[in-house]
Amino acid sequence: MNPSAGSGPVAVAGSPGAAPGTSPGPVPAPVPDDAWALLTDWLPADDDPDRPQITLSTVDPDGGPDARTVLLSSFDRDGFAFHTDAASRKAAQLEADPRVAVTVLWPGFTRQIVVRGVAARADDDRIARAYRARSPYLQQLAWLNSHDFAALPLDERRARWAAFEREHPDGFEQPTGWTGFVVRPTRLTFWTSAPDTASRRREWSLGPDGWAHAYRAG
Ligand SMILES: Cc1cc2nc3c(=O)[nH]c(=O)nc-3n(C[C@H](O)[C@H](O)[C@H](O)COP(=O)(O)O)c2cc1C
Numbered sequence: 001m002n003p004s005a006g007s008g009p010v011a012v013a014g015s016p017g018a019a020p021g022t023s024p025g026p027v028p029a030p031v032p033d034d035a036w037a038l039l040t041d042w043l044p045a046d047d048d049p050d051r052p053q054i055t056l057s058t059v060d061p062d063g064g065p066d067a068r069t070v071l072l073s074s075f076d077r078d079g080f081a082f083h084t085d086a087a088s089r090k091a092a093q094l095e096a097d098p099r100v101a102v103t104v105l106w107p108g109f110t111r112q113i114v115v116r117g118v119a120a121r122a123d124d125d126r127i128a129r130a131y132r133a134r135s136p137y138l139q140q141l142a143w144l145n146s147h148d149f150a151a152l153p154l155d156e157r158r159a160r161w162a163a164f165e166r167e168h169p170d171g172f173e174q175p176t177g178w179t180g181f182v183v184r185p186t187r188l189t190f191w192t193s194a195p196d197t198a199s200r201r202r203e204w205s206l207g208p209d210g211w212a213h214a215y216r217a218g
Helices: 033-042 089-096 124-133 136-144 154-167
Strands: 053-059 065-071 074-076 079-085 099-105 111-121 178-194 197-207 210-217
Touching (some): 033 111, 033 178, 033 197, 033 210, 053 079, 053 089, 079 089, 079 111, 079 124, 089 178, 124 178, 136 154
Antiparallel strands (some): 053 065, 053 099, 074 079, 079 178, 099 111, 111 178, 178 197
């Protein structure tokens, strides 16, 4: 398989802040043709407002696992982008150890994608585009999503939300704390089921010689 298939070479996603003893693994390379065909068939296009909910799993500085749901903002052959608060726990974890897993689940026993990879901060343009593409509610949330706000009584949270909305009749600028990451895959696993035969996975793994494909038990 051609390891350089796709949209060209990507920068080495090193982990300058990685905890001692951790390794980001192989240098990510663009998704190969056949995996890309599946991704574009399965996932909605970036301009579809109904964004996929993905489980983002990270490693904390003690080596423990963590996970939460985020929206998949966009994807291309270099990776999967999501956006978040720069002061969030996940952002701090990624700073220390960029290794992640992403799970995308379809309803019922139908489909699943699991991506293992390395997260790197998205470029400023991509972060700005993702903010503009978010709904007004999510744009406002990026301003008011603080632990102090969360600790207020419900009435006060409602009043402050409404006041902030009134103070910004023309919409919201991008807050400085808004950031984003691109997960560059080093393994892509597509799970499918069938009512009349065993489920199975198709897996692409990135090694020193590029991407390798295998069928795996479901
Ligand atoms: C359906 C759904 C979508 C979400 N989308 C995002 C998102 O795109 N970005 C984000 O930062 N948090 C999102 N959240 C909130 C996260 O799950 C999480 O609570 C928050 O980001 C804090 O996570 P952390 O403390 O691990 O950083 C979403 C939650 C749900 C349930």
